[in-house]
Amino acid sequence: MNVLVLNPGARQLDFALYSGSESLPSRSGRIDDYRGAAMCRAALEKVAEQCLKGIPKEPGAWAWAVRIPFGGELFARPALLTVETVRSLETLVPLSPLHLPAIIELLAALNDGYAAQPAILAFETAFFAGLPAREAGYALNAELTDAGALRRFGYHGLFHEAACAHARRLQKSRRAAGTPRILSVCLDPQPEVAAVIRDRPVMITSGATPLEGLPGQTTCGELDPGIIIALSQKMKWGPERINAMLTRESGLLGLAGERTTLGELLASEHYEGALGRKVMNYRLLLACGAGIAAMGGLSHIVFSGRYAGLGETIGPQLISRIMRNRPEPSGEIQQHCFRSSLGRVVADNAMTALMALPERETAG
Structure with a gap:
């Protein structure tokens, strides 16, 4: 089957066509601005024109897959x-006001103009919807937390779910015994660590938004809320200025003093990035320690994301630090790099979902 993947951001729309199990898309591109009903229709027409020439139109020949950042x-x-x-x-817009309004318009246009072909929505937060209450909750007013408005999610759930499934398959192929206890490290511009027992996440570094947790390329990571109050009171900054500082001027950019990617920073030995590397490696080690504690052990570390290949360097370092501090090592820790792209992961997620749907639903 051919799967046409849409990855809508707050402004841009990336698209890619995947055929069968091919790792790379046969056609791909980007639309710089798809916002607004008319722009959504025009964007989908352009995507269809570029990707669907020569693709059979009969049912089952192809499908849409749309990555949704929040569900x-x-x-x-x-x-x-x-x-x-x-x-x-639409009921979730107050919880994700920056992304969902434009995406909802895109989905409405997709449903109106291309209803003959099924479209599967793949949610980044779905993998973490069932986090244990002790992990998902905040020590805040019960009226806020009980309504589900303020709780932790993970925001790279598609990578984590696929990477952990990869680790389980490898364990099964080796006929290794025991319950998989997996540290899933997503090395993306906003990195994230999850602790997963078999296929059930029990710990995540992100929070109510992706800002919490590890520092990103331009995002601050874990932060004392008092700092935000201080910026407002002492610096007289408003919400927009504070948001810009936390999301676009912090993280590795703030530590290194210049724009750098996570891949460049961790793979380099330059003095200018020394502090950023130390902070990143330290925060990553703390997150892994928290994950091991939440799982009560560790059997696998799996790396995914844009910079998954760095796991070949980071993995042995982490395992060395972890093993050094284990009073009674209880077995070998397996390390894996899951190198699939996000588009390929979304396409696989959609194909699995389509196979589970009754035929009458996929036929529209």
Whole structure:
């Protein structure tokens, strides 16, 4: 089957066509601005024109797959695009106001103009919808937390889910015994660590937004909330200025004093990035320690994301530090690099979901 993957951001729309199990897309591109109903229709027409020439139109020949960054507690698994699905997403706009409004317009245009082919929605937060209450909750006013408005999620759930499945397959192929206890390290511009027992996440570094947790290329990571109050009171900064500082001027950019990618920083030995490397490696080690404690052990470390290949360097260092501090090592820790792209992961997620749907649903 051919899967046409859409990855909508707050402004840009990336697209790629995947055929069968091919790791690379046969066609791909980007639309710089798709916002607004008319722009959504025009964007989908351009995507179809570039990607669907020569693709059979009969049912089952191809499908859409759309990556959605936030699905809250409503979407704990992939969903088929329907009018009802869009209505459910609309109720989540207050929890994700920067991304969901434009995406909802795109989905409405997709449902109106291309209803003959199924469209699967793949949610980054779905893998973490069932986090244990002790991990998902904040020590805040119960009225806020009980309503589900403020709780932790993971924001690279598609990578984590696929990478952990990869680790389990490798364990099964070796006929290794025991319950997999997996540290899943997503090395993306906003990195994230998850602790997963078999296929159930029990710890995540991100919070109610991706800002919490590890520092990113331009995002601050874990921060004392008092700093935000101080910026408001002492610097007289408003919400927009504070948001710009936390999301676009902090993280590795703030530590290194210049723009750098996570891959460049961790792979380099330059003096200018020394502090950034120390902070990143230290925070990564702390996160791994928290994950091991949450799982009660460790059997695998798996790396995914844009810079998954760095796991070949970082993995042995982490394992060395972890083993050094284990009073009674209880077995070898397996290390893996899951190198699939996000588009390929979304396509696989959609194909799995399509196979699980009744035939009458996929036929529209």
